[in-house]
Amino acid sequence: MDFSLNDEQKMMIETVRRFIAEELKPLEEEIENQGFLDPSKAQAIHEKSKALGLYAMNMPVELGGGGLSNLDRILCEEQFGHTTDILIRRAFGNVYEPLLHCRGVQVERWLKPAVQGARTCAITITEAGAGSDAAGIKTHAKQTDGGWVLNGSKQFISDGEWSDFFLVSAKTGEKEISMFMVDKGLPGFTIGKNQQMMGLRGTPHLELFFDNVHLEPIALLGEQGQGFKLAMGALNVVRLAQVGARALGKATHVLEMMTGYVNDRKQFGQRIGDFQMVQQMLADSVIEVNATRWMIYHAAWMLDQGADAREQISMVKVYAAETLGRVVDRAVQVFGGMGFCKELSIERYYRDARVYRIFDGTSEIHRGIIAKSTMKKGASLFDVHR
Numbered sequence: 001m002d003f004s005l006n007d008e009q010k011m012m013i014e015t016v017r018r019f020i021a022e023e024l025k026p027l028e029e030e031i032e033n034q035g036f037l038d039p040s041k042a043q044a045i046h047e048k049s050k051a052l053g054l055y056a057m058n059m060p061v062e063l064g065g066g067g068l069s070n071l072d073r074i075l076c077e078e079q080f081g082h083t084t085d086i087l088i089r090r091a092f093g094n095v096y097e098p099l100l101h102c103r104g105v106q107v108e109r110w111l112k113p114a115v116q117g118a119r120t121c122a123i124t125i126t127e128a129g130a131g132s133d134a135a136g137i138k139t140h141a142k143q144t145d146g147g148w149v150l151n152g153s154k155q156f157i158s159d160g161e162w163s164d165f166f167l168v169s170a171k172t173g174e175k176e177i178s179m180f181m182v183d184k185g186l187p188g189f190t191i192g193k194n195q196q197m198m199g200l201r202g203t204p205h206l207e208l209f210f211d212n213v214h215l216e217p218i219a220l221l222g223e224q225g226q227g228f229k230l231a232m233g234a235l236n237v238v239r240l241a242q243v244g245a246r247a248l249g250k251a252t253h254v255l256e257m258m259t260g261y262v263n264d265r266k267q268f269g270q271r272i273g274d275f276q277m278v279q280q281m282l283a284d285s286v287i288e289v290n291a292t293r294w295m296i297y298h299a300a301w302m303l304d305q306g307a308d309a310r311e312q313i314s315m316v317k318v319y320a321a322e323t324l325g326r327v328v329d330r331a332v333q334v335f336g337g338m339g340f341c342k343e344l345s346i347e348r349y350y351r352d353a354r355v356y357r358i359f360d361g362t363s364e365i366h367r368g369i370i371a372k373s374t375m376k377k378g379a380s381l382f383d384v385h386r
Ligand SMILES: Cc1cc2nc3c(=O)[nH]c(=O)nc-3n(C[C@H](O)[C@H](O)[C@H](O)COP(=O)(O)OP(=O)(O)OC[C@H]3O[C@@H](n4cnc5c(N)ncnc54)[C@H](O)[C@@H]3O)c2cc1C
Pocket: 122, 123, 124, 125, 126, 130, 131, 132, 133, 155, 156, 157, 158, 159, 197, 200, 205, 355, 358, 359, 360, 361, 362, 363, 364, 365, 368
């Protein structure tokens, strides 16, 4: 077993880290205060990041992406976690893996522009009546001579405002779900309200409505009836990278702030880090953050070996999200009044952390998967040497 990173990996991490510190961090406060990212600033960071080869790093090189392995991607995503959701999206792209199922003319129309950053794409599964039960959607597409007619609605769609097209899951039969690429602006496709959230300021979360939207036959992504599989396959990697690794990055960032503070802040004539109760909060955070890190790297390594890492990724989803929650909660406590005060970013991290236990499968859903798989396959399911 070799736990070391090679020189290329170290250089890649350093490049991402520097880009975030120099180009993205200075924009965070403005976004938090005004609630949106200025489009001209979004364009500027997008262009700078692209010039450095940092856009769509998860996508194949031949399409214009970075061609990173899962492990290398995770190393970058961990760094992405040091900044905010909307800045990650604009600078580094959120190009979803199901798009790789594009064939023929779909490649030029949807896949390549997404990878090259010319068009932005959002993924839409959730509906008012179907969240955890993603197969319980009501949105449906009926096949006609000229293609498909789409009806239904979606909610909580991240980045919907900036997106040019949407991956939409829809029923194409009683028990059949397919995935469609739906361009913004098609007749019958309307955008509802921006659903205000507790955190993630600057990222819009939209309602979408489809009222007899006519889709061309090529709007169907992959095979008819494969939509659920495509969506779940995509979410598997998303959970590891965009949820797990980013949560780890955030927890690491907060831990760094906490460490600085316990060394600097003095009460009763001593550093607060000299009080054992404060030390416990710091030590528990260090232990949990590092356990999360190795859990994530291991799951990414498994994917790179071609192994099925579904249960490991469920474990990551729960543990990384909950570690982040515990670490930011302790950080608020360690910072005292300043932890609760908007003058520091700790309170923002606290609000932003909460949703990690909810989106991309709640902690309860993933605990259910882990328990059921363990009961079926045995506890050795998680042994490295199995
Ligand atoms: C900020 C944000 C961004 C989002 N972005 C997107 C997006 O871009 N695209 C998209 O499609 N969706 C998106 N979502 C939706 C998100 O994935 C869902 O909110 C999530 O899957 C949970 O669904 P729900 O909100 O309907 O909760 P519900 O499914 O109604 O769950 C409510 C509660 O019941 C529990 N529960 C439900 N079923 C079970 C069960 N079988 N066993 C035990 N407990 C259970 C849950 O764990 C939860 O505690 C986003 C949500 C948020 C908040």
